[in-house]
Amino acid sequence: MIPVNEPLLGERELEYVTECVQTGWISSAGRFIEEFEEKWAAYCGMKYGIAVSNGTTALQVAVRCLDLKPGDEVIMPTFTIISCAMAIVESGGVPVLVDSDPRTLCMDVSQVESKITPRTRAIMPVHIYGHPVDMDPLLALADKYRLAIVEDAAEVHGAEYLSQRSGNRIWRRCGGMGEISAFSFYANKLITTGEGGMVLTSDPRYAEKARSLRNLCFKSERRFYHTELGYNYRLTNLQAALGLAQLERFDEIIAKKRWIGQAYTECLKNIEVLQLPVEEPWARQVYWMYGLVLDESTNMDAVEFAKRLLALGVQTRPFFLGMHEQPVFLEQGLFRGEQYPVAERVARQGLYLPTGLALTEMQLEQCCEVVRNVLGAYAVR
Numbered sequence: 234m235i236p237v238n239e240p241l242l243g244e245r246e247l248e249y250v251t252e253c254v255q256t257g258w259i260s261s262a263g264r265f266i267e268e269f270e271e272k273w274a275a276y277c278g279m280k281y282g283i284a285v286s287n288g289t290t291a292l293q294v295a296v297r298c299l300d301l302k303p304g305d306e307v308i309m310p311t312f313t314i315i316s317c318a319m320a321i322v323e324s325g326g327v328p329v330l331v332d333s334d335p336r337t338l339c340m341d342v343s344q345v346e347s348k349i350t351p352r353t354r355a356i357m358p359v360h361i362y363g364h365p366v367d368m369d370p371l372l373a374l375a376d377k378y379r380l381a382i383v384e385d386a387a388e389v390h391g392a393e394y395l396s397q398r399s400g401n402r403i404w405r406r407c408g409g410m411g412e413i414s415a416f417s418f419y420a421n422k423l424i425t426t427g428e429g430g431m432v433l434t435s436d437p438r439y440a441e442k443a444r445s446l447r448n449l450c451f452k453s454e455r456r457f458y459h460t461e462l463g464y465n466y467r468l469t470n471l472q473a474a475l476g477l478a479q480l481e482r483f484d485e486i487i488a489k490k491r492w493i494g495q496a497y498t499e500c501l502k503n504i505e506v507l508q509l510p511v512e513e514p515w516a517r518q519v520y521w522m523y524g525l526v527l528d529e530s531t532n533m534d535a536v537e538f539a540k541r542l543l544a545l546g547v548q549t550r551p552f553f554l555g556m557h558e559q560p561v562f563l564e565q566g567l568f569r570g571e572q573y574p575v576a577e578r579v580a581r582q583g584l585y586l587p588t589g590l591a592l593t594e595m596q597l598e599q600c601c602e603v604v605r606n607v608l609g610a611y612a613v614r
């Protein structure tokens with residue numbers, strides 16, 4: 234079976250992890266953590282990096298930095314992982330949803346302004362499956378209504394957005410465009426520390442608060458005395474060692490991901506019933522996952538499609554299910570009666586193919602062949 238993700242770790246990772254073991258710096262202090270934080274922040278165009286235990290906790294810490302008051306609203310896409318909405322709810326806020334752009338699957342930015350109310354405090358763009366959100370309209374709204382932008386960049390390490398605000402054309406890295414951002418370094422991410430995450434910001438107050446929240450809100454002047462509740466969300470030096478090693482060859486990693494994405498598109502582009510990932514002219518995407526949306530005219534949904542692909546040896550994963558379709562939120566009285574047709578359709582019809590860094594050309598071709606076989610008559614060669 235071809236797995237949906239297989240990470241690719243190298244000699245450098247082994248060397249750095251071995252150094253941790255040999256020197257005993259295996260916990261949440263050590264040279265790799267600071268270096269990883271500094272280098273990743275600088276790469277994304279931010280001043281500070283605060284490494285945490287995973288992407289979910291990164292979002293939680295990022296949203297806590299906003300000091301939401303109960304009932305404050307944060308606008309976010311329905312089509313994302315639950316971590317985003319959870320971070321808002323846990324901070325006392327209310328997630329307010331928008332639908333997806335049918336091409337990029339990222340939030341439909343044209344729907345955001347109509348959702349702004351006097352309670353809105355922030356917008357949370359989530360870059361989906363490697364493709365950036367169209368950020369300029371959101372940055373303009375943030376200025377106009379004095380809102381914070383909390384970027385969820387968990388799926389877009391190294392992706393870039395062509396910002397054309399005030400007449401300048403500048404390529405900006407995802408995770409470096411808002412006040413604060415969150416990354417995940419889970420095993421299927423472009424950079425992985427096994428489990429891991431990072432909060433980035435250029436605001437020293439957010440950085441200080443995020444560092445404090447990560448470490449139980451200990452006070453530097455009086456250690457076991459607390460004026461706020463925090464968490465133990467520390468990353469270990471062992472984990473940071475892995476991340477730093479990959480950052481050193483990150484150009485290569487991006488090149489491999491882009492090759493995977495472009496090779497899949499070349500192989501599958503003639504299958505009319507498949508919607509393939511796009512790359513908008515203002516985006517440089519990194520194909521974190523190669524997602525397919527199957528046309529409803531096939532009378533097959535993603536569950537059935539996945540079953541047939543698996544039977545022929547190709548493992549896949551289904552797309553996200555929108556937040557407005559989550560029983561846990563509906564039971565809390567959130568999103569009742571709300572409908573987001575694009576997110577609903579792609580959740581039903583979408584899955585992603587094996588896209589891990591260890592994927593070989595032969596495996597990729599095999600995956601395409603299996604897709605063609607399953608789609609049979611629809612697959613125009």
Ligand SMILES: Cc1ncc(COP(=O)(O)O)c(C=O)c1O
Nearest residue numbers: 287288289314316387417418419
């Ligand atoms: C968009 C997005 N945000 C946040 C997360 C959470 O990251 P983690 O799994 O490291 O908690 C993920 C996980 O894949 C994600 O896809």
